Amino acid sequence: MALSGLFLIVFLLVHLSINLLLLSDDQSLFNEASHFMATNPLILIMQYVLALGFAVHILSGVALTVQNQLARPKSYANNKPSENSSIESRTMIVSGILVLLFLVLHMRNFFYHIKFGHVPEGGDYMLVSDLFDIWYYTMIYVASFVILGFHLNHGFQSAFQSVGANNKTWAPFWKKLGTIYSVAVAGGFSIIALYLFFN
Numbered sequence: 054m055a056l057s058g059l060f061l062i063v064f065l066l067v068h069l070s071i072n073l074l075l076l077s078d079d080q081s082l083f084n085e086a087s088h089f090m091a092t093n094p095l096i097l098i099m100q101y102v103l104a105l106g107f108a109v110h111i112l113s114g115v116a117l118t119v120q121n122q123l124a125r126p127k128s129y130a131n132n133k134p135s136e137n138s139s140i141e142s143r144t145m146i147v148s149g150i151l152v153l154l155f156l157v158l159h160m161r162n163f164f165y166h167i168k169f170g171h172v173p174e175g176g177d178y179m180l181v182s183d184l185f186d187i188w189y190y191t192m193i194y195v196a197s198f199v200i201l202g203f204h205l206n207h208g209f210q211s212a213f214q215s216v217g218a219n220n221k222t223w224a225p226f227w228k229k230l231g232t233i234y235s236v237a238v239a240g241g242f243s244i245i246a247l248y249l250f251f252n
């Protein structure tokens with residue numbers, strides 16, 4: 054779970070870096086980067102690794118949740134979860150399922166279109182920019198980025214704890230870095246969507 058999570062954390066940074074080109078006035082920059090990502094043989098192989106990364110992460114997330122339920126089917130008589138855990142940590146399966154739903158929509162909007170559908174004149178830039186002309190898509194995407202941010206905020210530090218890179222000294226550091234990372238990812242993707250909507 055942790056290793057696939059760390060892999061997806063790196064993927065999101067790469068994806069965000071490429072998408073930041075959408076903020077440039079020169080639309081060919083994003084089109085060229087997107088074309089490179091869709092045609093470079095090494096990256097095409099990475100797409101299978103990425104799909105595997107998502108599959109492993111989702112399946113182990115579901116398995117972990119079921120395991121936790123089976124370990125304690127009857128809840129504690131006196132339980133105040135808010136006193137010893139964050140809301141993010143207790144709702145990882147919910148935020149995870151919502152991110153998965155977003156991903157299905159996202160694959161339909163872009164990946165499927167680019168691979169099998171029709172890309173408008175103006176290339177991938179125009180495909181993205183046309184989608185964010187529609188207010189409800191912009192809203193769904195931004196809401197999904199916020200949920201993704203909550204998921205990452207707990208997931209980031211939790212991954213480092215699971216791989217054993219956590220102790221009294223390092224725990225506050227991973228927590229802080231996780232928050233910076235989640236705000237940057239959720240904020241970065243949201244700024245792109247909102248920028249395209251308002252322009």
Ligand code: HEM
Pocket residue numbers: 068072087088090091100103152156159163164167177181198201242243245246
């Ligand atoms: C402003 C936000 C986003 C935009 C404009 C965007 C745009 C795109 C585009 C155009 C593609 C197709 C790339 C190609 O095949 O050439 C793509 C693929 C993909 N996106 Fe996004 N994306 C955004 C956010 C996200 C987020 C938050 C996630 C994950 C939670 C994500 C996951 C993926 C995945 C898994 C693929 C397929 C893999 C790939 O083609 O490399 N995207 N995205």
